[in-house]
Amino acid sequence: MNERAAPQYCPYCGEVDLRPWGELTEHAQYRCEDCLRVFELRYRGLTGRD
Numbered sequence: 001m002n003e004r005a006a007p008q009y010c011p012y013c014g015e016v017d018l019r020p021w022g023e024l025t026e027h028a029q030y031r032c033e034d035c036l037r038v039f040e041l042r043y044r045g046l047t048g049r050d
């Protein structure tokens with residue numbers, strides 16, 4: 001499975017118009033087309049269930 005996890009909406013303004021941004025790196029980057037912020041998704045590891 002090589003599909004990257006995509007965000008559903010911008011964490012800053014809530015817009016859903018996101019596009020992949022920048023170089024393909026270990027951490028997927030996306031730009032919000034509304035507020036133009038670029039952010040990065042990181043996998044932070046697993047947690048246990050509470």
Ligand SMILES: [Zn+2]
Pocket residue numbers: 010011012013014015032033034035036037
């Ligand atoms: Zn935004």
